[in-house]
Structure formats: C-alpha cells, structure tokens
Amino acid sequence: MTQAPTPTADTVRRLVRSLLGERAEDDVRPVAPGAGPATWWVGDRHVLRLAPDRGAAVRQRRELRLRELVRPYVSVAVPTSVAHGEWAPGLTYTLDAGVPAGPGEGHDVSALGEADLAAMLAGLREVPVRQAETLGVPRSAPRTLETLRQSAERAVRHLAEADEFDAARPERLTRAATAQLGVQPGAPVLVHHGLAGEHLVVGADGRVRGVLGWTEAVLGDPAEDIAALALCVGSPAAVRAATLAGYGARPCLRGLWLARCDALVHLAEALAGRSAEPVSVPPLLPPLLPPLLPPLLRTRLRRAWEPILLERVTELREDGTDDTPP
Numbered sequence: 001m002t003q004a005p006t007p008t009a010d011t012v013r014r015l016v017r018s019l020l021g022e023r024a025e026d027d028v029r030p031v032a033p034g035a036g037p038a039t040w041w042v043g044d045r046h047v048l049r050l051a052p053d054r055g056a057a058v059r060q061r062r063e064l065r066l067r068e069l070v071r072p073y074v075s076v077a078v079p080t081s082v083a084h085g086e087w088a089p090g091l092t093y094t095l096d097a098g099v100p101a102g103p104g105e106g107h108d109v110s111a112l113g114e115a116d117l118a119a120m121l122a123g124l125r126e127v128p129v130r131q132a133e134t135l136g137v138p139r140s141a142p143r144t145l146e147t148l149r150q151s152a153e154r155a156v157r158h159l160a161e162a163d164e165f166d167a168a169r170p171e172r173l174t175r176a177a178t179a180q181l182g183v184q185p186g187a188p189v190l191v192h193h194g195l196a197g198e199h200l201v202v203g204a205d206g207r208v209r210g211v212l213g214w215t216e217a218v219l220g221d222p223a224e225d226i227a228a229l230a231l232c233v234g235s236p237a238a239v240r241a242a243t244l245a246g247y248g249a250r251p252c253l254r255g256l257w258l259a260r261c262d263a264l265v266h267l268a269e270a271l272a273g274r275s276a277e278p279v280s281v282p283p284l285l286p287p288l289l290p291p292l293l294p295p296l297l298r299t300r301l302r303r304a305w306e307p308i309l310l311e312r313v314t315e316l317r318e319d320g321t322d323d324t325p326p
Contacts, residue, residue, distance in 0.1 A: 005088055007037045007050050016042050019083045019095055042095070046082065050093045057092040062136045063214045064094060069131055070190070070214070073123035076116055077201070077210035099201045099210035109233045110206025117208055117229060117237075118244030121222070125245070127190040129219055137190070140220035142183040145257060149173050152261035155268035162271060164298070165264065171305070173257050181254040188219040195228035222247065226255025231263060234303040239310055253311055256304075263301040270294050 005011075009028050017024040025043035038056075040048045051057035067078045077099050084094040109117065133139075152173070159165035192199075193216045201210035226247070229238035238259075239252045270293050 075119045113206040117241035121245035125189045140218035142221040145178040148261040152264045155264040223255035227258035230259035231300040235306045259304040263304040267297040
C-alpha cells in the first residue's frame with residue numbers, strides 16, 4: 001500500500017493558489033499543534049482540510065453532501081465548501097469558508113442562543129432519514145444506560161477518593177431509572193454526534209451562529225445531542241432547548257444522565273492517565289491555547305450536574321408517557 005504524502009506548508013500554498021489564484025493568501029498555518037498536518041488556516045477567512053487516508057476521504061465526501069442536505073432544515077450556519085477535490089490520489093480536500101465567532105465553551109449561551117439550539121435540534125429531527133441513508137450516514141444503536149451507570153458508579157468511587165466528586169449527592173441514577181429511560185420505539189433521527197464546544201460557534205451576544213464538524217453524524221438516539229449540549233452549555237440550557245424543540249421529559253432526562261455518566265467516566269479516566277482522546281480543536285475557529293484536559297473535564301462535569309427542575313417534577317410511567325406538570 002502506498003503511504004500518503006505528508007502535507008507541508010508549501011503543499012498547502014500550491015493547492016490554495018491553484019484554487020484561488022491571485023486571491024490566495026500565503027499565510028498558511030496548522031489550526032493547532034495537536035491537530036496534525038491535515039487542517040490548515042488559510043489567512044483568516046478559510047480553512048483547508050486534507051483527508052489523511054482513504055477512510056477519512058470517504059467521511060469527508062459524505063460530510064460535504066450531508067451539509068447540503070441539512071442546510072435548509074437548520075437556522076444556524078453550516079460550513080460552506082469554497083472548493084473541493086483530491087490533493088493526492090484518492091485523498092480528498094475541502095476549502096471551507098470560516099464561520100466567524102468563538103467556540104461554544106468560550107461564551108455563555110443566551111436565552112436567544114437556547115432558541116437557536118432548539119431550532120437546530122428540531123431541524124435535525126426533520127431531515128429525511130431515507131435521504132441521509134442514501135448519502136451513507138450510518139445508523140447507530142442507542143447506548144445501554146445500565147452499562148454506563150455501572151461504569152459511572154465505579155468512576156464516582158475513584159473521584160470521591162480523589163476529592164473530585166461528592167459521592168453523597170442526592171441525585172442518583174438507579175437501576176429502575178435506567179429501565180425507564182431506555183430508548184422508546186420510534187424512527188431514528190439525524191444526530192450530529194459531536195455538539196461539543198469546539199463545534200458550536202457562539203457569538204459574544206450568546207447567539208449560536210453555526211455548527212461545525214458533521215463528519216461523525218449518525219442516525220440514532222437524539223438524547224446523544226442533548227447530552228453533548230449539557231456538557232457544553234450546561235444541563236438547564238440543554239434541557240430548555242430540547243424542550244423548546246418538542247422533546248418530552250424522557251429523552252431530556254435520558255440525555256441528562258448520558259451526560260452525567262460520561263462526565264464522571266471521562267474525568268476518572270483522565271485522572272488515571274487512561275484518556276485516549278485529547279481535547280480536539282475547532283476546525284473552523286482560530287487556534288486556541290491548548291487547555292489542560294482535567295480542568296476542561298471538571299468544567300464539563302460541573303455543567304452536567306447542574307440541577308434542573310424537570311428531574312424533580314417528572315414521573316415516568318411504565319406505559320412510556322411522561323407525567324410532567326406544564
């Protein structure tokens with residue numbers, strides 16, 4: 001198998017000049033030191049993303065088509081490709097226009113920003129599943145909350161010993177609750193599957209301006225996007241946005257507990273030195289100082305465990321309905 005060439009600054013400049021001609025800027029630089037040689041800033045207005053292998057090329061081709069499918073359904077900006085093609089045999093590139101603003105974890109989301117998130121979640125639910133499947137978007141089975149609960153309980157013990165978490169907190173995910181918060185029968189929806197702060201573009205006014213990073217989108221459980229928002233903007237804001245989008249108590253609470261369990265497990269793994277994934281850097285945002293992993297995970301843990309009124313006033317019935325006061 002032929003090894004893919006390693007892109008350099010000269011590689012990027014030559015490619016950009018062939019695409020933009022006299023408008024091309026010579027200022028090219030990697031988005032971040034940890035991002036590898038595949039994502040480059042071109043001036044301050046464009047980002048060039050180079051697929052490093054055939055698998056990434058397949059996902060990038062799918063992402064380009066998916067963004068066009070999603071765009072009419074969501075009110076926030078979706079990245080636009082100025083040019084795309086192959087930078088090496090079988091390896092694709094896309095030159096995207098940058099989305100101005102900052103990462104979601106850099107600004108608080110305002111009430112209007114929550115409405116933006118609600119419109120996005122509602123729009124994703126309206127994307128035709130059959131069309132997404134035709135583009136190659138895979139289906140993803142819902143996670144088993146009971147398995148995650150057991151992992152979270154082990155993480156709580158380690159975090160309590162390290163004085164990172166109060167094991168006596170009143171909120172607790174019980175075995176009975178995991179059964180009630182299982183996924184209800186119904187058609188899957190398009191799930192972004194990566195609504196972390198690096199993929200939410202938030203303005204200084206708290207409005208959500210855009211959503212990046214559609215490579216990992218799947219057809220599956222919408223509670224995953226609610227969970228990701230809880231880690232990024234806090235549980236109250238995430239649940240309010242999901243409620244505005246038309247989701248009932250069950251998927252909102254399921255998303256809440258997915259986020260809480262994930263936050264516990266990820267922080268425990270990071271403190272134990274077993275974290276496999278570094279914090280990613282936004283592909284369409286200016287380079288950031290690389291954050292320390294445990295502090296960021298502590299922030300996400302705090303956000304996920306913010307109390308919400310919904311879990312105190314909701315009674316989930318066995319028939320799958322929600323007995324929630326208005």
